[in-house]
Every structure is written in structure tokens, then in C-alpha cells.
Amino acid sequence: MSRLLRILFLTLLLTFTACSKDDDSEDGGTPIAGNRLSTGDSARDFLSDENFDELVIEVVYVEGYRPTDAALNNLVQFIEERCHKSAGVELNVRSFPSPNIAEFNIQQVDSIEKVMRSQYNLGDKMALYVSFLDGKFEDDSDDSVVLGAAYRNTSFVIFEETLHRFSDGINEPDRFLLESTVFRHEFAHLLGLVNLGTEMQTDHLDTENGSHCNVESCLMNYRVESGINIPGMTSEENIPELDSQCLADLRANGGK
Template sequence: MKKKNYLMLITSLIALTITFLGCKKEHEDIDPLAQSNSLSTGASANSFLSEAFYNRLTVEILYMPGYEPTQSSVNNLRSFLIDHLNKSSGIEVLTREIPSYGQENYSTNDITTIESENRERFNADQTITASILILDGEYAENSQVLGIAYRNTSIAIFGGIIAENSGGLSQPTRTKLESTIFNHEFGHLLGLVNLGSDMVENHQDTDHGKHCDESDCLMYYTVETTEIASFLIGNDIPELDQNCKNDLIANGGK
């Protein structure tokens, strides 16, 4: 009798182990990295680009009062993402107003706090998410910067400096400047340049960090500074050059 109980225990343990291994196998299909929204910039590049872990994308644009993006900027961002990402179940871009924090400028620390107090969408099931904050001030670390990509699914845009550099005489339209900076910062989340999407050909402008060496490319370093404003008068929103496109395709994008 005692022996029988012992045998039953062993059998149960084996069954339990098989069940456990079964579960574990099932969960191997979920990207362990991109389950988190607090990793370093570029860490989820493949999850954005490919269909391997997520077939749907939700982008949440959270703007402070007075800085609602134009509908054309939202549409342009969505088109850019449709052009380069494999997301067969769709890409949606939502917008929502958040309170002003009333600061003249914002540090990266301030920005991560604002994100955690206001962001509602996180990666879950088949949906990967991104958050874009539009702040009513400048970047504390560099007042010429229009935007930053600061975590694997997080972007901040400095609405005050964008407003100052667009919409006026001899300035580009708000939509043109906004769209350019949205697309550029999202390019960093997609792993450009050499930031999570390996380079097919070497084209990194190492003097300027994770940027492209082609001056006409969306990922050229001046694109995220006020320097881009004058270029945009008489020019369209910059696109990715072939080297940047090749990197996205090699990492599961299109």
C-alpha cells in the first residue's frame, strides 16, 4: 500500500512536470523582452517591425493643453508605420489630452514620471504599444532638441519648441515639422541607426550618435533639432534612405 502511494506520487510528479514543461513551451512564443515597456531605446525594434510576437500596434499620443497634434500629423505617422511595419491586424493611433505640469522645461526624469502617471496602454497579448508625450516646454538638457526617444516604446516631443519653429512667416507648417519629428523618433524605436536593427551596410554617423550619414535621410542628426525647420521650407517631410530601409527589412520590417 505504501509502495502504491509512493508510485502514485511519482506518477503525479511526472504528470505535473509534463504540464509545467508544456506551459513553458507555450510561453516561449511570447517575446520576453518586449513584454516590458521600460527597456532601453531600440530593444523592441524587432517586435515593432515583424509579426513574430505582435500583429497589432496601438500608439497613444498624450498631449498637454494647446499642443494637440494636427490630424494630418497623426495620419502621416500612421502612414509611415504602415509603410514599414508588419502588423496584419492593424495600426491605430489614439490621441488624448493630459494635464499641463506647468514647467518651462522637462528633464528625462520628469518625462518618465509624466509617462507613468498618464500612460494607459502597455504591451499585452498580440498588441505592442508606443507612447508619445507632447510636452508644453523645452528639453531641460538641450533647448534645440525637438524630440527624444527615451525607452523601448516611449517618445517625448517638445511642443513649445515645435510651436516656436513652425506656423509663422518663413517657417514650415506645424504639420510638416510635427510629422518629421514623429517619424524620426519612431525610427529610433525601430532600431535606427545601429540601435537594435543591425546595419546591412555601415552608414552610422558615429560623431552624432545613432544617426544616419546621409544628409537627406529622415534619420540624419539635424532632423531632431531646430536646424531642420529651415530645410523643411520648400522640401517634403524627409524619408528613410535605402540604407535605413534595408536595416528595417533585415530586422523583419518592410
């Protein structure tokens, strides 16, 4: 099977009807409802400092599947370039034992978040949750695999085991570069791209591949996933950038 598979970045707009009021608060009354909304609902809160001037990134990973420090730092840099967080961006990283799930669905990913997440929007501090798992997505096939999914307003998941399979090999990108691309792409969905909570200033929506940009070279184009796994992706300059239309959308919604 060719290593040049179509690699998908998945954006899911989910409403879990099983969630109750008990799901939205912890013991002691700490509210978590603000972190259990749909993808894109907190775009302006990420981009502006109107409600939150600080951001904490909670990174949890299955033991043995820690993301590279370089890629995590690249995500922080991307956030600082696009978002107004004058009090800074904090990075918290910790591991947890494997849940022993070979194929994940998003409901299982969400259930792991309920157990593992400890940081929620509170006061002037906003919280982002990112998990790195050791199984694959349930819809993976011989022709396409999913590397990451943005599934709530402040949450995305990376299927790190799958990412390992498609990086650091012959004619494959460096793991740091592939991780950095996936991290940025999924976080940009949380910023409301494309037309996912951040209004378009000009029409650049790829209607056939929802919530993606129709500019082929843009970070938010769905074709990015089939272009990153090629020879030549050897430096940070090869990570796709947001095009001018996506940047205009973010600025209009309070971003830099």
C-alpha cells in the same frame, strides 16, 4: 536671435536605477516591464508580426498642445509602410492638465509616463506611448533646441511648445510638416536606427553624432534638424525619407 537655429532630435538610452519591481506591474498584475526597456530593444517587435500583429498608439498631450491630426495620420501611415501589423494600427488621443514644468529633464518625462500611460504590450497587441508637453527640454540653449526624444523602447516625447515656436511663421515650415518629420525621426529610433537595436547591413553610422545616418539627405541624419527649418518646406514631399541603407536595415530586421 536667428530663427534658423539648430534643432536637435534627441535619442537617449536610459536605465533608471530607481525602478523597482513595483514599477513594472500595475494593480491586478498587468505586466509593464516589456515597455520599460532601452531605446531600440523592441525594434523587431515593431517591425515584424512575430510577437505582435497589432499596434495601439497612445497619444497624450497637455491641454492646448494637441498635435495636428494630419501629422498623427502621417505617423500612422509611416508605421504601416515600414511595419508588419496585419491586425491594424489604432490611435488613441487624450489630453491632460499641464504639469506646470517649464524645463523638463528625461526623468520627469518618464515620471509623467508612469502616471499617464494606460496601454502596454498585451497578448498580440503592442503599445506605443507618445507625449506632447508644454515646456522645453532642460538643455535647450540660444543655439540649439530639442524637439523630441526617444527615451525607452516604446516611448518618445515631443516638446510641442518648442515645436510651435519654430513652425507656422515667416520662413518657417508648416507645423504639420515639422511635426511629421520629428514624429518619423523619433519613431525610427524606436525601430532601431541607426545601429540601435537594428543591425546595419552596411556601415552608414555617423560616429560623431551617434545613432544617426551619415547620408545627408536621410531622415535619420542629424543634419535633418538644421535643414527642415528653411523656406521651401511647403508640402508633404519635403519630409525627408529614409535612405536605402536604413531601409535595408529595417527589412533585414523583419520590416517592410
